[in-house]
Amino acid sequence: MADTLFLDDWDALTRERDTRFSATLDRVFAYHPFYKDLLTRARLRRRDISGVADLVKLPVTTHKDYLANPAGFVLAWPEAASAEESIVWDVMHTMQASGPPAPFVSTTYDFLNILALNRNMLRLRGTLQSDSILNLFPLTRHPHGAFARAMNAAAAYNIPVTAAMPGASNARQPDIGNPLDEVVAIAARSCATILWGVPSYIRKMVARAEELGVMLPHVRLVFVSGEGFAAAARSDLIDRLKRLGAKEPKISVSYGASEMQGGMVECAPGTGFHNPAPDQFCFEAVDPDTHKPVPDGEEGLILLTHLDRRGTVMLRYALGDVARLTRERCPHCGALTERIIGTPRRTGGFVKIRGRLIDPQVLSDALAGETAVADFQAVVEKEEEGDVLSRDRLRIKIAPDGKPDETLSRRLAERVKTAIGIRPVIELTTAEDPMLAVRGWAMWPLVDLRKKKRR
Ligand SMILES: [Zn+2]
Numbered sequence: 001m002a003d004t005l006f007l008d009d010w011d012a013l014t015r016e017r018d019t020r021f022s023a024t025l026d027r028v029f030a031y032h033p034f035y036k037d038l039l040t041r042a043r044l045r046r047r048d049i050s051g052v053a054d055l056v057k058l059p060v061t062t063h064k065d066y067l068a069n070p071a072g073f074v075l076a077w078p079e080a081a082s083a084e085e086s087i088v089w090d091v092m093h094t095m096q097a098s099g100p101p102a103p104f105v106s107t108t109y110d111f112l113n114i115l116a117l118n119r120n121m122l123r124l125r126g127t128l129q130s131d132s133i134l135n136l137f138p139l140t141r142h143p144h145g146a147f148a149r150a151m152n153a154a155a156a157y158n159i160p161v162t163a164a165m166p167g168a169s170n171a172r173q174p175d176i177g178n179p180l181d182e183v184v185a186i187a188a189r190s191c192a193t194i195l196w197g198v199p200s201y202i203r204k205m206v207a208r209a210e211e212l213g214v215m216l217p218h219v220r221l222v223f224v225s226g227e228g229f230a231a232a233a234r235s236d237l238i239d240r241l242k243r244l245g246a247k248e249p250k251i252s253v254s255y256g257a258s259e260m261q262g263g264m265v266e267c268a269p270g271t272g273f274h275n276p277a278p279d280q281f282c283f284e285a286v287d288p289d290t291h292k293p294v295p296d297g298e299e300g301l302i303l304l305t306h307l308d309r310r311g312t313v314m315l316r317y318a319l320g321d322v323a324r325l326t327r328e329r330c331p332h333c334g335a336l337t338e339r340i341i342g343t344p345r346r347t348g349g350f351v352k353i354r355g356r357l358i359d360p361q362v363l364s365d366a367l368a369g370e371t372a373v374a375d376f377q378a379v380v381e382k383e384e385e386g387d388v389l390s391r392d393r394l395r396i397k398i399a400p401d402g403k404p405d406e407t408l409s410r411r412l413a414e415r416v417k418t419a420i421g422i423r424p425v426i427e428l429t430t431a432e433d434p435m436l437a438v439r440g441w442a443m444w445p446l447v448d449l450r451k452k453k454r455r
Pocket residue numbers: 266267268271274330331332333334335
């Protein structure tokens with residue numbers, strides 16, 4: 001079969017997509033509880049949609065639709081369905097800013113596609129057959145892909161992986177879970193060439209290796225996803241890795257989505273986030289209000305359509321971010337696929353503090369620009385706990401990188417005030433602070449504690 005990442009032109013890719021999407025539509029019209037209902041209400045019949053070109057006729061699906069009834073997004077196969085298509089292989093969870101995580105079902109058929117897309121992600125990121133991975137993702141309460149992805153990607157690429165299992169040891173199984181110093185030791189003895197994990201944890205691990213005098217000379221790539229990673233933090237990490245003996249370490253950022261069970265990746269810094277499996281996913285950018293398509297290169301709400309899934313299936317699903325999309329062939333690697341150029345911005349999730357609407361991303365960017373900050377968590381709460389009439393307070397817990405100088409708190413408060421117009425209370429803590437240590441992979445920079453307090 002043709003390599004669908006590097007086809008000759010968009011006509012060829014559209015033909016490949018339409019074959020899969022047409023079969024998906026047959027199944028959606030027959031077995032998809034949510035869309036069967038939605039398409040009937042929108043007065044759309046199967047013959048009205050012939051291929052991806054007709055996607056624009058379909059309404060946009062939102063987080064809210066999905067969270068209200070995740071089971072309604074799973075194909076309800078008849079008993080006679082093929083085993084491969086209908087057997088549940090795993091259930092991962094999509095992490096939300098508020099509300100419980102939503103289950104995302106993959107069948108045996110889907111899992112093979114997930115391996116193929118993870119293989120393409122590694123290929124785009126420049127992984128070699130001589131590489132080996134250090135998986136620095138912790139175990140989480142809900143399985144959501146990160147830990148499993150690093151294991152599965154290594155399997156799909158036939159290269160070694162070492163899982164460092166960071167996190168507190170499990171009381172029931174004390175041999176599982178390693179403190180930071182043990183993770184540093186594992187990193188050294190694995191001789192891994194690729195570090196893969198949450199950026200703040202990788203920074204912490206690399207800083208500790210430096211303190212302990214442990215060298216990591218084999219590292220040549222760092223894979224990060226799940227959090228914004230500002231340019232200053234990137235170059236800081238590269239400098240640190242060089243001091244640990246790494247020759248030319250590179251950082252590869254991905255735009256991950258549980259709804260893909262993978263992520264869009266850069267082939268080189270600044271080349272944009274590539275859709276790694278154009279035969280499985282179609283991306284669009286639309287006006288956030290009117291949902292009309294925006295021209296390529298203009299900012300729009302990013303929509304994902306599954307072209308070839310058998311478990312959870314989503315059509316024109318808004319991932320919740322606004323970004324610029326291009327369909328031009330990548331000038332660097334030659335891939336013909338959608339790419340997100342620039343940094344996606346999260347929509348919604350705005351928090352009102354003292355009557356002012358705050359974008360958590362702006363707060364996050366302001367703090368990410370300060371390399372003396374290893375990690376942070378911002379909370380908004382009431383000045384008087386339990387008193388809903390008292391003033392809002394923005395409190396930011398900071399885990400400094402090394403010993404903080406005495407002006408750090410003042411400097412950070414000033415930065416935040418300039419960025420969002422509210423002066424925060426800065427509280428210095430350590431990376432072991434439960435609020436920072438237990439939040440896991442899905443990071444929400446600003447947590448609202450006002451609603452959770454009892455009167
Ligand atoms: Zn490329």
